[in-house]
Amino acid sequence: xxxxxxxxxxxxxxxxxxxxxxxxxxxxxxxxxxxxxxxxxxxxxxxxxxxxxxxxxxxxxxxxxxxxxxxxxxxxxxxxxxxxxxxxxxxxxxxxxxxxxxxxxx
Amino acid sequence: xxxxxxxxxxxxxxxxxxxxxxxxxxxxxxxxxxxxxxxxxxxxxxxxxxxxxxxxxxxxxxxxxxxxxxxxxxxxxxxxxxxxxxxxxxxxxxxxxxxxxxxxxxxxxxxxxxxxxxxxxxxxxxxxxxxxxxxxxxxxxxxxxxxxxxxxx
Numbered sequence: 077x078x079x080x081x082x083x084x085x086x087x088x089x090x091x092x093x094x095x096x097x098x099x100x101x102x103x104x105x106x107x108x109x110x111x112x113x114x115x116x117x118x119x120x121x122x123x124x125x126x127x128x129x130x131x132x133x134x135x136x137x138x139x140x141x142x143x144x145x146x147x148x149x150x151x152x153x154x155x156x157x158x159x160x161x162x163x164x165x166x167x168x169x170x171x172x173x174x175x176x177x178x179x180x181x182x
Numbered sequence: 183x184x185x186x187x188x189x190x191x192x193x194x195x196x197x198x199x200x201x202x203x204x205x206x207x208x209x210x211x212x213x214x215x216x217x218x219x220x221x222x223x224x225x226x227x228x229x230x231x232x233x234x235x236x237x238x239x240x241x242x243x244x245x246x247x248x249x250x251x252x253x254x255x256x257x258x259x260x261x262x263x264x265x266x267x268x269x270x271x272x273x274x275x276x277x278x279x280x281x282x283x284x285x286x287x288x289x290x291x292x293x294x295x296x297x298x299x300x301x302x303x304x305x306x307x308x309x310x311x312x313x314x315x316x317x318x319x320x321x322x323x324x325x326x327x328x329x330x331x332x333x334x335x
Contacts, residue, residue, distance in 0.1 A: 082302045086330070113251065116251045119203060120251055121250075122248060123320055
């Protein structure tokens with residue numbers, strides 16, 4: 077499964093266009109990490125626990141997206157975009173969406 | 183007496199934010215400059231369509247993200263600044279750092295996969311709400327793009 081955010085794939089031709097696929101996830105860190113992050117807000121610096129959290133959830137969103145693409149018989153997802161929104165304190169929603177296509181070598 | 187204690191706490195937080203925040207920022211900028219030099223050879227562009235010479239290349243998506251927290255001094259100085267308006271340099275440097283760091287992490291990933299070029303780079307910024315609604319809590323920046331890897335064939 078190829079995942080990319082470009083629209084035109086070098087050396088490949090799109091034979092079939094299968095429509096939009098998406099995957100999303102909402103995640104939160106446990107309260108202890110939130111409290112630590114609260115302290116960090118006084119001293120400044122990187123919040124590694126949140127960085128990891130968002131990284132994991134992004135991977136998960138992409139995973140769900142590719143599963144959906146596989147289910148409809150695509151072999152690539154192109155023009156992938158990410159969107160993030162904070163829905164509550166300490167929790168964010170990550171959405172990944174793209175176009176499922178069938179590619180073949182030129 | 184109570185007011186005095188509150189003033190004491192405020193001054194302590196302000197000083198802690200100033201001292202530690204400033205030190206963290208300086209250290210971060212030093213590491214950014216150093217790594218930017220190291221990854222100078224990886225060309226990052228935001229063009230959508232790869233140029234013809236990349237036709238035989240493999241491609242893969244690379245991404246880098248970072249969450250950077252404000253410090254108390256920045257919050258207070260931004261609060262004062264927004265009374266009179268104008269540039270809030272405290273937050274400018276924060277976002278500048280976050281964006282460059284995200285870009286560097288993306289380049290690192292591209293480098294690890296043996297790519298020389300990253301095209302169609304996009305940025306995403308979002309707020310990680312720490313303290314509900316008061317100023318900005320911490321900012322997350324994500325940079326993602328498509329790395330073009332010279333294929334071995």
